[in-house]
Amino acid sequence: MTPSTPLSTTACTAPSADDIYATGLRNQWHPVVPSRFVAPGAMRRVTVLGEQWLLFRRSDGALAMLADRCPHRGAPLSLGKHLGDRVACWYHGVEVGTDGTVSSVPGLPGCNLEGRKLVASLPVREVGGAVLAYFGDERHPEPVDLALPDPLTDPDADAFLCYAEWNVPWRYAVENLLDPMHGAFLHHESHTMYDGDTTAKFRIRETGRGYFFEKTDQRGVNFDWVELCRTGADWVDLSIPYPPSAGPGGPFGIVGMVCPVDRERTGVFFWRYRRVQDWQRDTWRFLYRTVIEERHWEVLEQDRVMLEAMPADADQRENLYQHDLGVVRLRRLYRAQAEQQAAAG
Amino acid sequence: MTTAPWPYLDVHQSRTHEPTPYELKLAATLEEVFTKDGHELADVVRGLNARQVHAPDGAPWTEESFRTEMKRLGA
Numbered sequence A: 001m002t003p004s005t006p007l008s009t010t011a012c013t014a015p016s017a018d019d020i021y022a023t024g025l026r027n028q029w030h031p032v033v034p035s036r037f038v039a040p041g042a043m044r045r046v047t048v049l050g051e052q053w054l055l056f057r058r059s060d061g062a063l064a065m066l067a068d069r070c071p072h073r074g075a076p077l078s079l080g081k082h083l084g085d086r087v088a089c090w091y092h093g094v095e096v097g098t099d100g101t102v103s104s105v106p107g108l109p110g111c112n113l114e115g116r117k118l119v120a121s122l123p124v125r126e127v128g129g130a131v132l133a134y135f136g137d138e139r140h141p142e143p144v145d146l147a148l149p150d151p152l153t154d155p156d157a158d159a160f161l162c163y164a165e166w167n168v169p170w171r172y173a174v175e176n177l178l179d180p181m182h183g184a185f186l187h188h189e190s191h192t193m194y195d196g197d198t199t200a201k202f203r204i205r206e207t208g209r210g211y212f213f214e215k216t217d218q219r220g221v222n223f224d225w226v227e228l229c230r231t232g233a234d235w236v237d238l239s240i241p242y243p244p245s246a247g248p249g250g251p252f253g254i255v256g257m258v259c260p261v262d263r264e265r266t267g268v269f270f271w272r273y274r275r276v277q278d279w280q281r282d283t284w285r286f287l288y289r290t291v292i293e294e295r296h297w298e299v300l301e302q303d304r305v306m307l308e309a310m311p312a313d314a315d316q317r318e319n320l321y322q323h324d325l326g327v328v329r330l331r332r333l334y335r336a337q338a339e340q341q342a343a344a345g
Numbered sequence B: 001m002t003t004a005p006w007p008y009l010d011v012h013q014s015r016t017h018e019p020t021p022y023e024l025k026l027a028a029t030l031e032e033v034f035t036k037d038g039h040e041l042a043d044v045v046r047g048l049n050a051r052q053v054h055a056p057d058g059a060p061w062t063e064e065s066f067r068t069e070m071k072r073l074g075a
Ligand code: FES
Pocket: A070, A071, A072, A073, A074, A075, A089, A090, A091, A092, A093, A094
């Protein structure tokens, strides 16, 4: 233990490991909202990692993400006016460009705020219909490399994004994905996870980018394995068999990501994908829109209902067993990284 | 700008329109054909025609017309 340091007198104290663990890891990319939530010429206020941000899309489609805080006296820029390539604060009209530079102070032309980059702006990318942003801390402002989830770049795979907002801490949503065994119980009455053994042995298999958590004795029947991938963003990949009614193309996969909104809230991103081409692709897409999407949604709602009902101290009073190794590994990883980021901050 | 309501929970995020009765019937029949008759294109065309579920113009399906219709509905 290091002796406690005196409280900082500035408003901006570095977050503790507990803060980071609760509100989301820094120095990586996170999904924010679906791209369609910010139309050309529109803006949208979003909360991510417990902070307020403004997504701003120019009419030509270019997207920017700015701190939602006017550099003058701190009013939310999101209450301001979209001026095409900049936003004008509603309070006193200060104008801020998409890179965070004050372009004009209408009340006092020539004021020394003009031309200064006073608003934080984050690197953004749009991937598979979602906005991803890089959240660096002060020591790591430059974005880390982002290797995109391979199913989202594979020309032979086709994906639909499903986005939902859950009142759960972000870690619970990720832990749920590293817990394949719940499929055989929670989702037993579902179109895809009705089958398979309700007992299993699991193992962890390390990979260059994360690890697999998988059943040793069953594959391709239920939710039997999951891969955690840490490639600049954290995501999981998993596969679940479809019943014959879903037609040719084999199982569907899920690429899952989460947006840590704040301590209690999470945005979940599920890309359901399938390796299908030609008429098989078109037919799956038709069936997905018409009948399958709704069944997928019911499965996801089972997760939401369960996770939202978990007590706040759920992860402090547990009795874990072999099936929870994937979750334990995940927590150790995230906890260590939170400690490390707090120590460096 | 109004603050977006929380939570966003929308069952249908992939649709461009509410399915028509024809689309609903076609989807249900396709599921039945896939379950009972097989996954080949020939199985699908035969299965739909055997159940008298035709394209909007009333003509029996051919492999070509089925591909074209799926492209329209699934693209
Ligand atoms: S607070 Fe924004 S212009 Fe004054």
